[in-house]
Structures are given as C-alpha cells and as structure tokens.
Amino acid sequence: MEVSLPTDTDGFLSQECPSCNQKFKALFGEGSSEPISFCPYCGYHGQNCWYTDEQVKYVQSVAMSDIVNPELKKMSQELEAHSKGFLKMKLEDELPGKIVHPMEVDDDFDLLYFPCCNETIKASQHEHHFCIICGAEIDMKENALKQVFLSHKGVDKDMVINFKKTLDLLGYSPWLDEDAMPAGTPLERGILQGMKSSCGAVFFITPSFKDEGYLETEINYAIQEWREKKDKFSLITLQFIDVNGDAGVIPDLLKPYVWKTPKTELEALCEIIRALPVLPGIVDWREKINGVVRLSTVKSTATELSIEAKTLLEAAAADDGTIMYNRYLGGEGIEIGSKNLITGKDPRQIALWVGGLEDLQRRRYIKDVGHKGEYFEMTREGYAAADELSET
Template sequence: MNISFPTDTDGFLSRECPSCEQRFKVVFGQGSEEPISYCPYCGYNGQECWHTRPQVDYMQAVAADIALGPELKKLERQLKGMSNGLIEIELKSSLPKPPPAPMETDDPLETLRFPCCNETIKVTRHNQHFCIICGTEIDMEISDSKKVFLSHKGIDKDLVIDFQETLKILGYKPWLDEDAMPAGTALERGLLQGMRDSCGVVFFITPSFKDKGFLQTEIDYAIQQKREKDDKFAIVILQFAEDGEVGEIPGLLTPYVWKKPKSRLEALREIVRALPVAPGTVDWRDGITGVAATPKTKSISTELSDEAKKILKAAATDNGSVQYIRTLDGEWILAGRDTMLPGGAESRIIARWRGGLEDLQRRRFIEDRGHKGEVFRVTREGYEAVDELPDV
C-alpha cells in the first residue's frame, strides 16, 4: 500500500520524534540514501518511527478503507443471499471516507545542511543539533562561528584593510577590531568574543608585529580556540618582509606552519586555502542577461498563485469563510459569498483552483475548521497578507 503526503513549497515533509515529540522536516530523494536514524533535537535513535500523529491517523484511515471496505461489501452480499420469504437479512455498511491527507504548511523553520551525510533539514533552532543520518552532534555556536579574525599591528592597518575588503568580495566575514568593536567595548572581552565568533585567525607578521600587549592576548586566545574547535579553527601565519627585514614569528606560534608570501595575491591564496570555510559560489551577477544563474533560495514558489490571491481576497473582504464542496456533479470553491470555482469546470481549471486552496493552507493563511478539508477560515496571517496583495 503506497500512501503519499503533500510537502511544503520547498519539497520538505514533516517528521516527528517519538521521544521528544518535536517536529522537523526532511526532503526525500536528495542527500543521503541511508534512512533517518536520529532525532535532530534529542538524538533519539530509531528507524521507521518518524511519522507525525496526523500522518499516522491518515494512514490508518486509508488502510481501514482499503482493507475493511471490500470485506463489508462481501458480508452484505452474503447476508442478502441468506434471506428467504420469511426472513429478510439486510446489512447497511458504510465506512467514513478517509480525511484529506494532512496539509504541509510553510512553517518559519531554519534550514540546516549536515556536510557529514549531505543531508538538508528544516528545524526549530537549538543550541545543539544531531545529524539525522549518523547522529553526529553539532554545536551550533561553533557552527555559526564563520568570521575571519585579522590580527595585526596598528601601523599595518592599511595593509590589513586591503585584505579585509578583498575577503568581503569573496563572501567571507572578516573581523577587524576598529569595525567590530564599538566605542566603549572592553578590549579584552571584545577580542575574546571576536575569536569565538571566528573560524580562523590570520596573523600578519610584519617587522612591526611584536608578541606583547594586545597582540600577545590575541595569540593566547587563538591557541585557546584551536584547542576547543580543532579542525573548525585555523591559525594562518603570514610572514612579510619589508626592506629586507622580516617579522619575527612569536614563540607560541612556531609549532604551526607559516608562509612567506612574495606578494599580496599569494598571501590571499594562502588564507583561502587554510580556512575551514569555503568562499561563496561563483555565479552570474544580477542584471546579466542571456544566462541561467543558480537560484539564491531553494523555494519553488515565491508568491501566491493568482487563484490563491483571488480566494484569499474574496474571503477576507467578506465573512472570512472558504468552502470546498465536492459532489457527484462537480466541485465548487466558495470564498465568502462569491463562487470562485463553479461546478462543471474542466479538470485543468479544477486543479488550478484546488492548488490555490492548498497554497493558502501551506502558508497558514486559512485554517481547516472541521479537519475534513471542506470548511476554512482566514487566519490572522491571512488578513495581514491581504493588505499586501495588489489588485487581482
């Protein structure tokens, strides 16, 4: 028995942990071929146990209809055949029709990708998460630490600003003291927080760089972060020469490999190679025509369909009700007192209007009042969305 469920507009389907009962969303057919085995919130280990309660109820209703319906019909025919002139046996059997499949709404969740198993999910953000395939625990504070700390002597500020601007163009987030610390920041605390927010530090060792004062503090903090984050933090040491004089590598940094770039371009290459985060994806700039660019968002639907807009606007400007009526004679959609889909319409038109209704449900602009997919009410979010709609 194959049962399908609708997904949200990004193709994600809800799952629910049987232990902590929190919901998350996954995409089937992408990423790992291994089954979901761990809850991303509590780390519960299990397989084939991730259906939500509404999904289970729907599957049970469909299974009962498929399994019991024919048997009841068969029993009804048998009893009718046993009737004679004196005794008439009649069985009235009717199972309720299965409810509509639970609608997948576009919830305000955060999208995360686990590189360990190439698996992408949607979750409510916590401080720790687990890969749903292998169970690897992810510290989100470390995972979010993607800045690049630029350590330098003040006299070398112009050199470092040049690197800062280039790194920004490449998609990195360089941390530079004068930009990152507003007036009044306690310097020691500001430097420590800057290191914690970073995935690496670049030491610009020029003849002016001396292992004392705040530079000494930055070295100590960098080594501390390396011990805590391991391969998630890089210490990049660049030794520059000026007029035949080279900077002296501080003693605490000598256990690490350092480079002697002959040019700024070579120094930039060494930084990019050493950092644990990759630069942004190369793609066509906005405004270039005649090319196909990679979409910046995964969503396959950025706005409501015309049918959805018309249903929502008609309902919200009347009594807020939407009805979906199905009979042997056809299907109707009523929004307020307006008929949006008249009975007897062709299948293509019916599919478009039914899709508009589902679109409104996914976005939580209407809610199912009877849980039968027949009567809906416009939600607060729906009324707010109407105010933003252009005339349709």
C-alpha cells in the same frame, strides 16, 4: 497497499518525534540513503516512528477503506449465506464517508544541512541539533562563530584595514580591534571575546611584528581556540618581506604550524580564503544592472502563489475572509460570498482551482475550520500576504 503522502512546495515531508513531539521535515530521495534514525531536536533514537498524527490517521483510514471494509462486507455476505434462513447475521461497519488527505504546509523552518551524512532538513533552530542519520550533535552557538580575527602590529594597521575591507566585500566578518572593541573595553577581555567568536585567526607577520605584549596574548588565545575547535578553526600565518628584503620573524609558538610567504597582498588574500573553514558569500549581480536576474535570499511567498491562489486570496480578503469548498454529484465548487469561482466542469480547471486552495493552506494563509476540508477562514498571515499582493 501503497499510500502517497503530500510534500511541501520544496519536496520536504513532515516528520514528528515520538519523544519530544516536535516537527521537522526531511527530503526523501536525496542525500543519505540510510533511514531517519535520530530526532534533530532531542536526539531520540528510533526508526519507522517519525510519522505525524495526521499522516497516521490518513494511512489508517485508507487501509480501513481499501482493505478492512471489503473484507467485512465479504464476511457478512458469507455468514448470511450459511445461516440458511434460521439465523440472520450482519456485520455493521462505521467507516468514514470521506477520507481527508493530510495537508503539508510550508512552515517557517530554517534549512539545515549536515555534511556528515549529506542530509538537508527543515527545522526550527535550537541551541543544539542532531543529524537525523548518524546522530552527530551540533552546537549551534559554536556553529555561528564565523568571524575572522586579524592580528597585526599597530604600524601595519593601514595594510590590514585594506584586507578587512576586501574580506567584508566578500561576505566575511573580519574582527579588527579598533572596530570590534568599544571604548573602555579591557584589552585582554576584548581580545579573548573576539577570538572565541572567530573561526580563524590571521597573523600578519611583517618585520615589525614582535611576539610580545598583546600580540603574544593573541597567539596564545588562537592556539587555545584551535585546540578546542579543531577543524572549525584555522591558524593562518602570513610572512611578509619588505622592500629591503627583510622578512618577518615567525614566533616560536607558530612555527609548528604551516605558514606562507606571499609575494603580493593579492596572493596573501588568496591564502586566507583558501585556509578559512568558511566559504565567502553568494556571488550575484549588483543592483540596477539591467537584463539579469538576481537570486534573492529572501523569498516573497505571495509572488510564488499560483494565479488561482492569488485570486482566491484577494477575493476572500475583499469579502468576509471565508472560503467554501463544496463537492457534490457532478462537480465541485469554491465559493466566496455568493460567487462560485469554478464556472464549469472541466477537470483541468477544477484541478487548478483546487490546487490554488491547497496552496493557501500549505502557506497557512487559510485554516480549515472543522477539519473537514469544506470551510476555510483567512489567517493573519493570509491578510498580510493579500496586502502584499495589493501593493504589487
């Protein structure tokens, strides 16, 4: 027996941990070929145990309808045939008259990618997460530490500010003392906090750079972070040569690590980008450029709806917020108020309208009152989406 379970609009299937009962979504057929073995929230270890309650009930009802019910009827007929009129026996079954398919909704989850097993899931962000394949634990607080610490001598600040501006444009979060530390912040405490929130430290070693005072402190803190964070922290040392041919002196503590001697500031920028463990931001068209399409990082869920779903949503919002879905011999009907929006018996038209109703359920714009798939009420999110539609 094969049973198909619905996915959300991105192809993800809901899963539920049997230990903490929290839900997440997995993308089957892509990423790792290994089975799901760990809960992304609590780290519970198991296999073939991740189905939601709704999915289990659906599979059981299908099995009952397709397998158990025919066998019960067959057994009943055989018993009656062998009774030879002396004993009448009949088996009664109490099977549901209608199988309600589980609805896969588009939950407000974050997309989380685990490079360790090439696996992408949808889940609510917690302080810690576990890879659903290998169980590797990820500290999300540490995962968010993506600033770039810029260490320099005061006389080189103008040059370093230019690097900061360029890194800003590329989508990085450069840490520069004069911007990152409010007035009154103890210097050593501010430097330590800046280093701990970073994924890399760039040392601009010019002839003016001296391994003393606060610069010495920055080097010590950077090495400490590199030892703790390992491949999630980069020590980037750039040696500059001035117009007189004098080169910056590499501090003794940085000599065990690779350093570069760029000939230009552009070459230095390339070395920084290549060495950092984080990638720059998404490259896309600027605003007000005509004849192109920008890929928005924030999707408008209302504009993704089908025409039928939009029509249903707007009509329900204009009425009393309810939708009736009736299935009867010879056809189906979706009614809002006294109007039936399915005007014929064309299978294609019916499929489009029923699909629109499922779109609204999937996005939690309507809720199934009674869980029979017949009577629906608009939700708060549904009214908000209807308002958004009216403004477009």
